[in-house]
Amino acid sequence: MLNEDQRMQMMYTGLANCYIGERNLNRLTSQLLTVVNLAALPILTASQASMTLRYFVFTIGVLLCVFWFFVNQRMRARINYWQRCLAKIEPKVEAHEIPSTVFRVFTGADFEKSLRPPRIYAVNLLPWMFAFLWVAMLVITLFSLERRVP
Amino acid sequence: MKWSEECKQEVREIILGGIAFGVLGVISLAAAVVLFFVETKIHWAVAAILSVIFLAAAGWAFFVEYPIDKDRQRCALEEEAKEEAGRQRKHTSGS
Numbered sequence: 001m002l003n004e005d006q007r008m009q010m011m012y013t014g015l016a017n018c019y020i021g022e023r024n025l026n027r028l029t030s031q032l033l034t035v036v037n038l039a040a041l042p043i044l045t046a047s048q049a050s051m052t053l054r055y056f057v058f059t060i061g062v063l064l065c066v067f068w069f070f071v072n073q074r075m076r077a078r079i080n081y082w083q084r085c086l087a088k089i090e091p092k093v094e095a096h097e098i099p100s101t102v103f104r105v106f107t108g109a110d111f112e113k114s115l116r117p118p119r120i121y122a123v124n125l126l127p128w129m130f131a132f133l134w135v136a137m138l139v140i141t142l143f144s145l146e147r148r149v150p
Numbered sequence: 151m152k153w154s155e156e157c158k159q160e161v162r163e164i165i166l167g168g169i170a171f172g173v174l175g176v177i178s179l180a181a182a183v184v185l186f187f188v189e190t191k192i193h194w195a196v197a198a199i200l201s202v203i204f205l206a207a208a209g210w211a212f213f214v215e216y217p218i219d220k221d222r223q224r225c226a227l228e229e230e231a232k233e234e235a236g237r238q239r240k241h242t243s244g245s
Contacts, residue, residue, distance in 0.1 A: 055196045062200060066207045069167055073160065073215060077222065080156050
């Protein structure tokens with residue numbers, strides 16, 4: 001039978017794994033969608049590509065960026081949830097205590113510093129950046145094609 | 151950062167996202183209407199598809215994501231109020 005300390009230790013390890021897993025999944029999704037976007041963007045400028053293909057790829061690209069934004073939102077909510085669970089397990093900061101004397105990972109001033117924007121939200125800006133790139137690339141391609149046609 | 155503040159940040163972000171999608175949707179819808187009457191090419195159809203995507207995204211942000219985030223924020227505030235009340239009770243009984 002597990003005692004209270006062992007139970008807490010197991011819970012902490014399990015929750016930390018969930019937290020790490022969720023963060024890794026978030027990064028992996030961002031990496032994957034970045035690669036997909038970067039791979040599909042040159043199709044807009046390819047001289048052999050037909051206009052229908054360009055429009056199709058553009059629509060899919062923008063749709064992916066919209067999907068990416070919502071996926072990021074949901075994932076961040078889950079990351080925050082695991083983080084909050086971990087923070088609950090850690091010892092509370094008492095009013096009379098010197099913060100540096102108790103070891104904490106998911107609470108405390110140092111951890112809060114690492115969560116401050118804009119660093120933490122940089123990944124969430126990627127879908128907007130790519131959506132802008134898609135629109136800009138399509139507009140540039142359309143103008144350059146119209147100039148080429150006599 | 152408190153949990154309720156994180157939730158507040160999420161709510162703010164989804165509102166901003168929804169507004170941005172809505173603005174983009176309206177712009178592309180206007181572009182589709184203009185292109186439909188000005189040009190005979192396929193451009194207007196692309197602008198129309200784009201406006202559908204952006205307006206659907208704005209709708210999703212405001213009618214699906216926003217209530218979820220708002221509810222989470224309410225739960226966070228309730229939980230923090232309970233914790234604060236417990237702390238106060240402990241403090242007063244201790245002194």
